[in-house]
Amino acid sequence: MHDIRLIRDDPETFDAALAKRGFEPTSSAIVALDAKRRAVATEMQAAQGRRNEASKAIGQAMGAGNSATAEALKAEVAQLKTRLPELEEQDRALGTELDALLASIPNLPADDVPVGSDEAENVEVSRWGEPRTFDFAPKEHADIGPALGMDFETGAAISGARFTFLKGGMARLHRAIAQFMFDRQTGENGYLECAPPLLVRSESLYGTGQLPKFSEDNFRTTDDRWLIPTAEVSLTNAVREQILDEGVFPLRMTALTPCFRSEAGAAGKDTRGFIRQHQFEKVELVSICRPEEAQAEHDHMVASAEGVLQALDLPYRKVLLCTGDMGFGARKTFDLEVWLPGQGAYREISSISWCGDFQARRMDARYRPEGEKKTAFVHTLNGSGLAVGRTLVAVLENYQQADGSVTIPPILRPYMGGMETLQPLA
Missing domain, CATH: 1.10.287.40 (Serine-tRNA synthetase, tRNA binding domain)
Incomplete structure (x- = not known):
């Protein structure tokens, strides 16, 4: 607003x-x-x-x-x-x-956001890690996954397109990735662990900008609630219609939740594989802060997401989105794109946005600056730390072996009971 x-x-x-x-x-x-x-x-x-x-x-x-x-x-x-x-x-x-x-009007871009019409005009800021050199032709996750327990056929039989049934070691690896990322954000990066509702009222989606413009992208229940497309909705709305004490800032929250998206605007995109699903899990990061803290919080959030990729030794690049590719509520956004050798391309795995006071105005979330009688709107930020399914895809493709197995990244092995490789199911 x-x-x-x-x-x-x-x-x-x-x-x-x-x-x-x-x-x-x-x-x-x-x-x-x-x-x-x-x-x-x-x-x-x-x-x-x-x-x-x-x-x-x-x-x-x-x-x-x-x-x-x-x-x-x-x-x-x-x-x-x-x-x-x-x-x-x-x-x-x-x-x-x-x-x-x-x-109906999107947020205004920050002054340093590049002007452009679409993703082709985004600006690469940096790269980390060297893509692995394979002595065989690396495959896409959709080709190596089924033998390891990534069952697309059963998921489709149960629920339709864009649903997947994970089995055995694949399901455990998915859980291990989620727990590792969540532990890192809560234990090292200062985010408060939260377990928010997955069903929200229309006012909550309005507050973060998904309604009214993007109603078709979300799933609505018969009692007029909505399944969250991201825990950003629940976490950010935790401060709606409040006047916060300055002592709580920066208020950093994180949640590991299922997310649900209709993908109405993604017809024909990533129909194969595990990249774009109707149901997926994500570790979401949200920060509520004073305006003067927003830049530092944006940097901290980006670094928190980057740290996960670095710990997993996954090559990636950081991209500053242009005005035509930013989300509706964003003032400035960095995307992290992980290298997928099977596709031979960098693909988005995290999007980290500073929203200014855009969401706060819609939620009426304020604070009272010290020494001031009047209240002011807080600033909100959100980002993925990271999307679990896409991280699983990145691990499968980057750690694949010629025999069809996948090496478990060392940082994940304690979460896998010491398992070092993911082998095809018998």
């Missing part, structure tokens, strides 16, 4: 920032609607004041024996009682229309 005062005071800057994201100018429509709503509110306040004033004057006129004046005042009050509900309804309707317009 955007600050209407900033749009009103500097519409040209607002439109220029939106143009970087490929959006048409909207400030004139917003300012016009806001002016109309404010005019109605002013008239409504004046009518309420006059009604109160005239009501008192009726008694005074009657006490003075001035019945003509009293009757005139009664007629005026009756007219105001009829007019006020009309004004109140106009005020509500205009407020709803203005909120809907503001809610």
